[in-house]
Amino acid sequence: MWRYLGRKFTIYVLTFFLAVTIDWVIPRFMPGNPVQTMLSRAALRAEAVEVMRGYYLKAFGLDVPIWQQYLNFWKAVFRGDLGISVYLFPKPVMKVIAEAIPYTLAILVPAILLSWLAGNKFGAFAARRKWLDSTLLPLGYFLTATPYMWLGILLAWGFGVALGWFPIAGGYSFAMTPHFSWKFVLDLLWHWFLPFASLFLVMFGGWAIGMRNMIIYELEADYAQYLESLGAPRRLIRNYAFHNALLPQITGLALQMGTIAAGAVVTETVFSYPGIGSLIVQAIQNQDYFLIQGCFLFIIIGVLLANFLVDIAYLIVDPRTRRGMLGET
Amino acid sequence: MELLAVENLRVYYQTLRGDVKAVDGVTFSMSPGEIMGLAGESGCGKSTLGRSLVLLKPPMKYVGGKVLLKGTPLPIWDKKTMASFRFSEVSLIPQYALSALNPTRKVKKLLTDILWSKGIKFSQIFPELRRRMELVELPLEVLNMYPFELSGGMKQRMVMVLSTLLNPSLLIADEVTSALDVSTQKAVARMLVEFRDRKFVGAIIVITHDISLLYQIADSIFVMYAGKLMERGSTEDLIQRPKHPYTQLLVASLPRIGARYAQEKLQGIPGCPPSLLEPPQGCRFRTRCPRTWEKCLEEPPLVTTKDGDLTWQVACWLAVDKHA
Ligand SMILES: Nc1ncnc2c1ncn2[C@@H]1O[C@H](COP(=O)(O)OP(=O)(O)O)[C@@H](O)[C@H]1O
Ligand code: SF4
C-alpha cells in the first residue's frame, strides 16, 4: 500500500512540474505583447512611452533573460507570489485569484460530489426498473452529450430570460455590497443556483449512465451468477454489484477532473460568474500573462489535489489496491 | 427409491434466430450416493442440463418435462420457488469456479452474507466449516483473505466447500477439473468422492470432457450428443462394452486411459455436431454415424435393459433390432 502511494506521489510531483512549466511557456508564446497593449491604451507621448516601457518591463520582471524568468517563476511559485496583474494593475495576482476561488469552489465542489452520489444512486435504481431505464437512458445520454456551454445557455435562457426566476449574470446583485446578512446570503444562493445546476446536470447524466451500464455488467459477472445459483436474494446480489460498480466510477471521477474544470470555465463565462473561469477568459482577452499563469496554476493544483483525493478513496474501497496486488488477478 | 428422476426434460435457449434445442427430451434417473458422469463433445448441452436443474433463467427456457428429487417434484421452471431449493437441496459448482467469488469481499464476509440469506448464522456452521476446510486442506486463514489472494486450486476447493456446506441432495460439478493442473485435478476428483462417501452430498453429476476422470470416480456415465441422451450405463460396462456407435467412437478415440479427448479434437470422429437450431430429423448422430441406415431417419427409441440394480439405456436402432 505504501509503495502504491509512493509511486502515485512521484507521478503527481512529475505531473506538477511539467504542468507548471507548460503553464509558464504558453503565455510567452502567445501572439501580442501585453506591455505594448497597456502603453497604447495609455496614449502617451513618444519619450514618455519609453520611460513607461522600462518601468513596466522591470515591474513585471521581463527585463532579464528568459531562463532567469523561468527560474524566478519557480521561486515565486514557492513563495506564493504570482506577480502583479497587468489588466488589474497593480493588484497582485494572488489577491485577484483569492477573491475568485470561493465562487468556483462553491459551484464545483457541490456539483461534483452531489452529481456523483445522485447519479450513481439513480443509475443503479434505474437499472432495475424497465420503464425508468427506457426513459433514463435517452435522457442521460442527452445530458452527458450536451456541451456544458449549451446547457448553461439553455438554462440561462429558460429560467433566467424566459421565466425570470433566476438572475443570469454575476455572483450577487450589482446593487448590493458584500456583507454578512441573510438577505445577502440568499442573494448569493440565488445567483449560485443556475451555474451550479448546469454543471450538476451534465455530470449527473454521465454518472447515471455509467452506473446503469456497470450494474448491468456486474449482474452478469460470474460471482453474481454463482450467488444466484446458491439462492441468494436479489438484494444481496445487487449490493455486491453496486459496490463493485462504484470502483470504476471512482476512477472515472479522477479521469473526468480535467473535463470538469474546463466545464466550470465555460459555465462561469456563460453566467458571468466571478470565479476562476471568468477570470481566465478576461485574462486571456487582456493578454495578462501573470493572471493567466496564476489561474492555470490553481487549476493544475486543484485537479491534481482532487485526483489525489480520489486515489485515496479508491484505496479505501478496493481491497485489491490496498493489498498492493493491483493487476495480478 | 431414486434420488433423482428426470423425465423427458426439454430446455431451449431463446435466440433471435430461433430456439437452440440444447436439452431436448432427456430421461434418466440416479440412485442415492451415485456419481454420474455426464460426457460429450463441447456444445452438446451438458452445462445446460446441469444448470437447468439449479438455476433456469433467460435466455434458457423451460419447454417441458418433469424432475423429481427424492420423490417430490422440483419446480425448475419457477425461478422464485426454486430459490428455496438452491444451495440446500440442489447445488452447483460452476464451470467458472475460479471467478465465482466476489473479488471485493473477504471469503468470510461472503460466506456470512450467503448463509444469512438462508437464515443461518456463520458461527452456527463454523465448526462444520472448519472440519471441511481441514478435509480439503484449506488453511483457516483463507477466511480472512480476498479471493484474488487465493491460488486457483484454493479457490476451486473453497467453492466446493461452500457449494456443499448445506449438504445438498444433488450436486452438479461442471468441469471442476478443466482449469486446474494435473495434480490438483486428481486431488479435486478425490475430494468429490470423499464428499459423497461422507454423505455431504446425496448424489453428484460430474460434467466433464475427461472420460478418464470419469473412469476413476464415476459409478455411471451418461453420454450426450446434440441435446439428447445417446447411452447411459455403468462406468465399467460403458467403457469396456459400449453399445452406441457414438460411445464406441468416443472410447476408441481415447488413445489411452488418461488422455483428454477434448484437447485432441476427437480425431476419431470425422465431421462436427449438427446445429441445435435446426437439428436433423431422426437420430441426431446420423450425419456422422459410420453405421447409419435408412431406419435412422426415424427417431430411435430409448432401449432400457435392467441388469440387476443397473439400468442400461441406449438410443440407437441397432440396439432395438438386437432385442427384436
Ligand atoms: N446463452 C446462450 N444463448 C444461446 N445459445 C446458447 C447459450 N448458451 C449455450 N448455448 C448453446 O447451447 C448449446 C449447449 O451449450 P452447453 O450446455 O454450454 O454445452 P456444453 O456444456 O456441453 O459444452 C450449445 O450449442 C451452445 O451454443
Ligand atoms: S440410430 Fe442409426 S445413426 Fe443413430 S447411432 Fe444408431 S446406427 Fe447410428
Ligand SMILES: [Mg+2]
Ligand atoms: Mg459446458
